[in-house]
Amino acid sequence: MKKIYLILIIIGILIIGWFAIRFIIGGSEDSWIKNEKGVWVKHGFPSEIPIYVTEQQTAINCALGLYQQKKQEGIQFSSQCLGTCENYAVDIVHVPRTDEDNLVENQCSDFREGKVSEFIELDKDGSIVRIA
Secondary structure, eight states: OHHHHHHHHHHHHHHHHHHIIIIIISOOSSEEEEOTTSOEEEESOOSSOOHHHHHHHHHHHHHHHHHHHHHHTTOOOSSOEEEEETTEEEEEOOSSOOGGGGOGGGSOHHHHTTSOOEEEEEOTTSOEEEEO
């Protein structure tokens, strides 16, 4: 009988230890993570939206608005800079990427010159390809 109590106590300690490691040391599961395109997305149910997420969301909305504006102006999208939004350069790229996308003249000068440090790449249809 004492053996069973000892085993139950050991199992209880192991379970409590696992919870301590997972939730205290491992951090909250309710956070923000980047998806495969570099967009911040909710993971679980975070209670707050961090500034960096809000800034990226604002830049994405601006980039999509810039795309729509250029589209209404009749721009033919290939591989070019659309402009900047916040701290992001907004570029049109091919999917899959081609050598044309890497040409200096097709990239935003503000990014090359260090005036902005991040970029949003959209495809010809205005979908996000990558954010970095």
